[in-house]
Amino acid sequence: MSTQIRTVTVLGAGVLGSQIAYQSAFKGFPVTVYDIDDDALAAARKRFDKLVATYRAEVPGGADGAAEAALDRLTLTTDLGQAAADADLIVEAVPEILELKRQTYQELAALAPAKTLFATNSSSLLPSDLKDATGRPDRFLAMHFANKIWFSNLAEVMGTSETDPKVFQEVVAFAEAIGMVPIEIHKEKAGYVLNTLLVPFLRAALELVAGGYAQPGDVDNTWRIGTGAPAGPFQIYDVIGLRTPYNIMVHGDDEAQQLAAWLKKNYIDKGKLGLESGQGFYKYT
Amino acid sequence: MSTQIRTVTVLGAGVLGSQIAYQSAFKGFPVTVYDIDDDALAAARKRFDKLVATYRAEVPGGADGAAEAALDRLTLTTDLGQAAADADLIVEAVPEILELKRQTYQELAALAPAKTLFATNSSSLLPSDLKDATGRPDRFLAMHFANKIWFSNLAEVMGTSETDPKVFQEVVAFAEAIGMVPIEIHKEKAGYVLNTLLVPFLRAALELVAGGYAQPGDVDNTWRIGTGAPAGPFQIYDVIGLRTPYNIMVHGDDEAQQLAAWLKKNYIDKGKLGLESGQGFYKYT
DSSP states (O other), X not given: OOOOOOOEEEEOOSHHHHHHHHHHHHTTOOEEEEOSSHHHHHHHHHHHHHHHHHHHHHSTTOTTTHHHHHHHTEEEESXXXXXXXXXXXXXXXXXXXXXXXXXXXXXXXHHSOTTOEEEEOOSSSOGGGTHHHHSOGGGEEEEEEOSSTTTSOEEEEEEOTTSOHHHHXXXXXXXXXXXOEEEEEOSOOTTTTHHHHHHHHHHHHHHHHHXXXXXHHHHHHHHHHHHOOSSOHHHHHHHHOTHHHHHHHTTXXXXXXXXXXXXXXXXXXXXXXXXXXXXXXXXXX | OOOOOOOEEXXXXXXXXXXXXXXXXXXXXXXXXXXXXXXXXXXXXXXXXXXXXXXXXXXXXXXXXXXXXXXXXXXXXXXHHHHHHTOSEEEEOOOSOHHHHHHHHHHHHHHSOTTOEXXXXXXXXXXXXXXXXXXXXXXXXXXXXXXXXXXXXXXXXXXXXXSOHHHHHHHHHHHHHTTOEEEEEOSOOTXXXXXXXXXXXXXXXXXXXXXXXXXXXXXXXXXXXXXXXXXXHHHHHHHHOTHHHHHHHTTSOHHHHHHHHHHHHHTGGGTOOBGGGTBSSXXXX
């Protein structure tokens, strides 16, 4: 299935936004990247330079100038009108603040041509939370990427009940065109597929350790040996960073809140935040 | 840590019992294998012959006659008194029927010397359910193996509050001596570690499919790509066989019972039982 989409705009050049933009450009699409001011765009340029180095070294087809050539297909702007003017698809990756996203869509609704499809990369909001602000709920859905898009090449595509099925399939085709494996989600689900699986799995693992049943290393050994997975749940915690599951559990049921408190006391308050902090359930050097 | 255990007896030569006995013999232990009658022992001999072929082909150190030599360390008997007479460790792998296991332990209590440690391989019962029948709760615990012991070399070791810590460590050492990775579980937990992780993970996956959110193949793709695992949850369902998770869920809460009913209607009633039946969530040829 080939995509009808020719021009792409990405709103927000943070960690994921810059990856989505760069990956799309690497796969041949002209991409406009919007962020709020020149400082944000300067930070984006640094991210793109790092991505060039990563793609050159790690990504098939990234050598022999291909990684650098992708940069030529990126146009950076702080003008939302310019960013929206000719986009077939706008991927929104602005911060996870409901009102900020809604305001962005309200502005876009007036600026973007009628043809433009809107896709949110939101992790924690449902597209339903945003659809009425878009002015085009039939042409709006979620397309959710995982970090390290060049390696973990998932695009979870999830519409609302108002999303036109043709639009859904068009975005699925675009996801494929930029090298993703599209995951079709046919009804709205908080957490999409990946987090729907990860959350109860990681919680069960934490219950074992917080409850004094087993040590993290033994739990991870069990999962690796029992399922052949490369990493156990506590290795996954450390990669994600402990603050994210903490923030999920602290808003959960009583038992989840107890687990959150345990995680805070024994790890987060001690600066053990996971891989990036040098220590989480394991030490890193 | 080296083990003080010299002689091993395995009660019940079914799928797991025969694997435990053969693996122990392969690692150099003289093993007595008990089952109830000559037919059961004949079936056990066939299992051991298959294990010889598997170990010869797949297991490091299994070639050059080593797999065959393990057979010489196996003694088969239908005499429980003989089986118990000189055992340092008795591993009980009789069918998962509470009264049968309790009766077996009551007989063993009278037949086995005082030195003998008892370990149950029960998946679904807690050692607390059995300990008073053993006559020696301080020398009794669970040591739980996974299927395909030569490949999935886990031994989850779990005592009761009455298990002597020295006995616990002795059994951990034995597990290591027969090539297992011992998983120390310090408080009783139904499902040990592996099933404590697997059950909510598999349930979340089934909710996604039964609820119409996503297809099994997409859910599996998500897990494989998102975590690097070799198999997604529906591939794991097919390997386990769908009847086992069905039997767990049908005794669960309302939502679990609904999932069980869905699984029965759409798969089990259609003969789609998993890998062994040729079809489950996937078709096999």
